Amino acid sequence: MNSAAEFAGLDCAALPPRPVHLAIGMFDGVHRGHRTVIEAAVTSARQAGGVAAVLTFFPHPSAIFRRDDCTQLILPAAAKRRVLETLGVEAIITEPFTPEFSQIPAEEFLPLLRAKLPRLAGIYVGENWRFGRGRRGDAALLVREGRAGGISVFTAARVSWDGKPISSTRIRSLLVKGDVAAANKLLGYAYFAEGVVKPGKRLGRQLGFPTLNLDWAPECRPALGVYAVEVRGIDGRDRRNAVANFGLRPTVEPGATEPRLEVHVLGDCPFGEGDALLVDWRQFLRPEVRFAGVEQLQAQIARDRDAAAAFFAR
Numbered sequence: 001m002n003s004a005a006e007f008a009g010l011d012c013a014a015l016p017p018r019p020v021h022l023a024i025g026m027f028d029g030v031h032r033g034h035r036t037v038i039e040a041a042v043t044s045a046r047q048a049g050g051v052a053a054v055l056t057f058f059p060h061p062s063a064i065f066r067r068d069d070c071t072q073l074i075l076p077a078a079a080k081r082r083v084l085e086t087l088g089v090e091a092i093i094t095e096p097f098t099p100e101f102s103q104i105p106a107e108e109f110l111p112l113l114r115a116k117l118p119r120l121a122g123i124y125v126g127e128n129w130r131f132g133r134g135r136r137g138d139a140a141l142l143v144r145e146g147r148a149g150g151i152s153v154f155t156a157a158r159v160s161w162d163g164k165p166i167s168s169t170r171i172r173s174l175l176v177k178g179d180v181a182a183a184n185k186l187l188g189y190a191y192f193a194e195g196v197v198k199p200g201k202r203l204g205r206q207l208g209f210p211t212l213n214l215d216w217a218p219e220c221r222p223a224l225g226v227y228a229v230e231v232r233g234i235d236g237r238d239r240r241n242a243v244a245n246f247g248l249r250p251t252v253e254p255g256a257t258e259p260r261l262e263v264h265v266l267g268d269c270p271f272g273e274g275d276a277l278l279v280d281w282r283q284f285l286r287p288e289v290r291f292a293g294v295e296q297l298q299a300q301i302a303r304d305r306d307a308a309a310a311f312f313a314r
């Protein structure tokens with residue numbers, strides 16, 4: 001897998017001197033719909049000997065337009081980058097979404113891109129993408145202006161699942177309900193967490209269920225509870241089936257406010273403190289519960305382990 005060059009805005013003179021094929025959008029989650037846009041840019045760039053680039057924005061526009069109800073991002077920046085790289089993206093340009101940027105009139109957007117990216121050859125967006133002040137710009141405007149300026153504009157048809165368009169919003173609402181199995185179908189890959197194993201209270205070992213503890217805090221939090229997961233080293237090594245709790249551990253840590261991801265590997269565990277891991281979420285098993293005592297917790301974790309093993313054996 002290639003690693004993508006990152007640029008903190010459109011002033012990116014260090015882009016390789018080749019024609020730029022630019023996919024544009026927030027791309028939070030990099031779901032199946034986003035992929036049709038990005039893959040079109042990657043394919044054209046490869047055919048034309050160009051650079052496959054993504055123009056994305058930070059923060060999410062809601063940080064300006066809906067300050068009291070800001071969108072909670074599915075993927076932290078590093079995870080988004082990881083997924084974009086798997087698609088063959090070579091450059092990620094993250095333009096700061098400032099109040100000034102949000103006021104650029106739609107008609108000035110393409111001229112701005114051409115001024116900043118003189119080798120711009122193609123633009124790739126979804127057919128419903130809107131841009132510019134008041135979201136007045138649409139794909140038709142890009143196509144018109146692109147034609148006049150010799151820039152090809154590709155608009156992807158909306159990708160649906162179960163008869164409804166796929167969107168980041170739809171995936172967020174599945175995750176907060178814990179429905180990772182459905183979220184994974186819309187994403188087109190397994191929702192994942194990445195983090196470094198931290199020391200725990202070592203109670204898990206006494207309970208007979210040692211856990212790998214990850215500090216991991218996405219903005220959009222999946223439902224607290226127990227999940228069947230697969231864990232592997234950050235480089236892909238040693239994939240193992242596991243059962244995980246994403247929660248506050250109310251039975252043993254009353255009053256905790258920060259959720260933690262605790263992973264119990266089924267069978268031998270090749271990982272330990274300090275290891276950087278990727279955790280792929282497969283199936284919600286149950287919500288987190290406050291038990292009367294550790295014996296009840298222990299008995300339930302044994303059932304969780306069996307439920308996860310049954311899930312992987314299905």
Ligand SMILES: Cc1cc2nc3c(=O)[nH]c(=O)nc-3n(C[C@H](O)[C@H](O)[C@H](O)COP(=O)(O)O)c2cc1C
Nearest residue numbers: 200201202203204245249250251252264288289304
């Ligand atoms: C599969 C699994 C399910 C768990 N379910 C719960 C639960 O429902 N309620 C709870 O308070 N803690 C739950 N825990 C968290 C345990 O309390 C925690 O793993 C244990 O205290 C060990 O903590 P340590 O890693 O800091 O030693 C669960 C842990 C695992 C691995």
Ligand SMILES: Nc1ncnc2c1ncn2[C@@H]1O[C@H](COP(=O)(O)OP(=O)(O)OP(=O)(O)O)[C@@H](O)[C@H]1O
Nearest residue numbers: 025026027033125126129157158159166167168169
């Ligand atoms: N289902 C889809 N099919 C094809 N293209 C899509 C789809 N959803 C979004 N796109 C395109 O991908 C790019 C990024 O879109 P954006 O991140 O705003 O989408 P979204 O998933 O609808 O997000 P949100 O739900 O937060 O509005 C845009 O060019 C958009 O038109």
